[in-house]
Amino acid sequence: RDEEAVAVLHRATHELPAVKWMHRHLIHALTRVGRLVDARAAAARLLRYDPGHRIGPLPATNYTQELNEDRHHALRAAGLPE
Numbered sequence: 001r002d003e004e005a006v007a008v009l010h011r012a013t014h015e016l017p018a019v020k021w022m023h024r025h026l027i028h029a030l031t032r033v034g035r036l037v038d039a040r041a042a043a044a045r046l047l048r049y050d051p052g053h054r055i056g057p058l059p060a061t062n063y064t065q066e067l068n069e070d071r072h073h074a075l076r077a078a079g080l081p082e
Contacts, residue, residue, distance in 0.1 A: 005029040013042070017049050024075060031074035043078035055080050 009026035016022065023046035030039035046053055055075045061068060076082070 002029050002032045006033060006035070013045070017045070020046065020050060020053065023049075024071070027078045027080070028071045028074040031077055032070075036077060039074065039078040043075070043080050046080070053080065055082050 006026065006029045009022055009029060012019070012022045013026055023042060027039045027042045027046070030036070030042060055072060063071075
């Protein structure tokens with residue numbers, strides 16, 4: 001389902017570029033399907049909209065620790081600054 005997520009999130013980030021969490025989810029989905037070059041391009045787009053954007057600490061969410069760590073690894077791999 002990651003490919004489906006990529007398609008939906010790609011459209012969403014272009015329609016609503018100011019919604020940062022969608023960019024972060026897109027980057028994560030792109031890395032999960034092995035599209036690191038595209039994930040880096042998505043990270044660059046996010047930084048154009050929000051030049052001060054940082055990965056930050058692992059958030060307290062309803063997601064598992066493993067998923068949070070995977071998402072942070074994806075954001076780092078795509079080149080977002082800590």
